[in-house]
Amino acid sequence: MADFETQVVVIAGGPAGLCAAVQAAEDGAEVILLEKNAAVGGAANMGMGPLGIGTKYQKRQMYDITVEKALKMFMEYTHYNVDGRLIKRYFEQSAETIEWLEDMGVEFEGAYKYFTKSEPTWHIVKTDQGIGPRAASFMNKALYARGQELGVKFLLETAGKKILKDEDGKVCGVVAEDKEGKEITIACKAAIIATGGAGANPELIQKETGYKFGEDMFNFAIPGNVGDGIRMAWEAGVDHVPVRIEQAANFEGIDELPQSIPNVLMQPNLLVDLHGKRVMDEEEMQNTTFLSNAASHAKHRKLFSIVDSSIVKYYMRNGVDEISMVRTNPDVSDFTEGVRMAAETGNKGLFVADSLEELAEKTGIDQENLLETIEEYNDYCDSTDEEFFKRKKYLRPLVKAPYYAAAIRPGGYGTVGGIRINENCEACDSEFEPIPGLYAAGADACNIYDDSYMFLLPGNSMGFAVNTGRIAGMQAVEYIDDED
Numbered sequence: 001m002a003d004f005e006t007q008v009v010v011i012a013g014g015p016a017g018l019c020a021a022v023q024a025a026e027d028g029a030e031v032i033l034l035e036k037n038a039a040v041g042g043a044a045n046m047g048m049g050p051l052g053i054g055t056k057y058q059k060r061q062m063y064d065i066t067v068e069k070a071l072k073m074f075m076e077y078t079h080y081n082v083d084g085r086l087i088k089r090y091f092e093q094s095a096e097t098i099e100w101l102e103d104m105g106v107e108f109e110g111a112y113k114y115f116t117k118s119e120p121t122w123h124i125v126k127t128d129q130g131i132g133p134r135a136a137s138f139m140n141k142a143l144y145a146r147g148q149e150l151g152v153k154f155l156l157e158t159a160g161k162k163i164l165k166d167e168d169g170k171v172c173g174v175v176a177e178d179k180e181g182k183e184i185t186i187a188c189k190a191a192i193i194a195t196g197g198a199g200a201n202p203e204l205i206q207k208e209t210g211y212k213f214g215e216d217m218f219n220f221a222i223p224g225n226v227g228d229g230i231r232m233a234w235e236a237g238v239d240h241v242p243v244r245i246e247q248a249a250n251f252e253g254i255d256e257l258p259q260s261i262p263n264v265l266m267q268p269n270l271l272v273d274l275h276g277k278r279v280m281d282e283e284e285m286q287n288t289t290f291l292s293n294a295a296s297h298a299k300h301r302k303l304f305s306i307v308d309s310s311i312v313k314y315y316m317r318n319g320v321d322e323i324s325m326v327r328t329n330p331d332v333s334d335f336t337e338g339v340r341m342a343a344e345t346g347n348k349g350l351f352v353a354d355s356l357e358e359l360a361e362k363t364g365i366d367q368e369n370l371l372e373t374i375e376e377y378n379d380y381c382d383s384t385d386e387e388f389f390k391r392k393k394y395l396r397p398l399v400k401a402p403y404y405a406a407a408i409r410p411g412g413y414g415t416v417g418g419i420r421i422n423e424n425c426e427a428c429d430s431e432f433e434p435i436p437g438l439y440a441a442g443a444d445a446c447n448i449y450d451d452s453y454m455f456l457l458p459g460n461s462m463g464f465a466v467n468t469g470r471i472a473g474m475q476a477v478e479y480i481d482d483e484d
């Protein structure tokens with residue numbers, strides 16, 4: 001005998017689960033949403049907003065980004081090693097989803113680029129505190145309120161554990177555990193898995209990706225995101241597709257430092273590996289996935305961004321070259337104070353030295369090569385960058401002590417992928433056949449980037465979450481209607 005009976009069970013209340021629940025309820029279904037934590041929103045409570053393509057904001061801002069252009073860019077970027085139909089459906093729905101969110105009270109600042117070379121697809125949610133991290137928590141609040149208004153039953157502090165199937169292989173229930181550790185069973189006709197990936201599960205990360213959390217991978221680990229949904233899907237017979245890290249470079253020890261330190265050291269100056277050699281056109285550092293990939297490829301998965309005191313002084317007088325939307329205060333006036341704090345707290349990511357020889361010794365960079373690289377680099381600053389062709393405006397010589405270096409390591413927002421879905425967000429077996437009544441959305445099912453997150457179209461992973469959540473909700477109701 002089940003403890004509850006409903007039509008659709010949504011497992012988790014991040015943006016994918018919230019959108020799935022609201023959409024299914026709007027389409028007339030009875031819905032129960034299970035959320036492991038005491039609050040909804042998941043990782044997206046830390047983020048700023050989803051992707052939209054062809055939205056009114058882009059049209060108003062005269063940006064020409066169409067589904068056709070975005071899809072072609074996406075397919076070329078991923079070498080067609082992805083499900084083009086799923087991406088097309090997601091992109092096609094994305095503009096309407098921005099309006100759907102607005103209809104329930106979400107406001108947007110506009111459509112933004114993440115960095116100069118990206119497209120303005122990032123729809124940053126408006127808050128009462130201006131643009132900045134956590135803005136998307138306002139979107140989650142609106143989704144939660146809309147779900148309550150539509151009669152979705154939210155069971156908080158209740159974790160989904162297992163998908164139940166009947167003798168015909170159709171979904172017929174979900175087993176969950178409430179906050180007292182009591183097992184509950186919910187009878188249903190369809191289940192939607194959206195548990196946000198496995199960013200907080202070091203064992204799964206190592207097994208699936210080879211990275212060791214805290215050693216050569218420094219990703220965000222949102223408590224609760226341990227891969228429950230991926231495991232449940234695999235146990236229910238869903239095909240196992242690769243789990244990847246949604247890479248974003250990590251400045252080691254950044255959380256303990258004032259923003260002025262990363263504001264200076266994440267500018268496109270000199271970037272070297274442990275051999276003391278440059279690895280890329282540093283302008284591309286703005287794409288944090290590319291920077292994380294470059295760090296992953298380097299010896300001991302480590303790179304160093306280096307500036308001298310004349311560059312610091314230049315930034316103090318004139319402001320930094322590139323202002324990040326994430327570190328919204330570009331001020332660098334307390335850089336010296338930040339360096340002092342870093343020394344006092346024994347920060348592991350920032351190195352300060354009175355000579356280049358000392359900097360090499362402190363960081364472990366090959367000294368001879370570092371001196372040679374900087375001599376060459378300083379020459380390029382007077383002419384052109386013959387090595388990586390960096391634009392003149394970012395070429396500033398390193399000539400004056402003290403010198404500062406930041407250790408850059410591979411990092412990420414969490415994991416993406418694991419569950420095979422098709423364009424209808426139906427969870428499929430290894431024959432690509434849908435498991436009747438089973439759907440997945442968001443990070444658990446986000447297999448669309450191949451080996452590298454697509455930051456050229458920013459807002460992509462939250463965009464995928466909200467849109468696949470909606471698709472899963474719509475399709476689940478359609479399935480139930482057909483069954484009835």
Ligand SMILES: Cc1cc2nc3c(=O)[nH]c(=O)nc-3n(C[C@H](O)[C@H](O)[C@H](O)COP(=O)(O)OP(=O)(O)OC[C@H]3O[C@@H](n4cnc5c(N)ncnc54)[C@H](O)[C@@H]3O)c2cc1C
Pocket residue numbers: 011012013014015016017034035036037039040041042043044045046047048049050051158159160161194195196197220222223224225226228229413414441442443444458459460461462463465
């Ligand atoms: C700092 C940061 C900033 C980011 N900024 C952006 C951004 O601006 N734009 C963008 O596109 N992306 C951004 N991302 C990524 C984005 O947040 C994720 O892609 C998105 O949140 C994924 O949504 P989701 O619903 O799949 O998972 P999540 O948002 O992670 O939600 C998963 C939910 O599942 C719950 N859960 C887990 N297991 C269970 C279980 N067994 N039963 C019930 N519930 C369970 C969790 O508690 C959580 O609430 C950011 C990520 C981070 C970490």
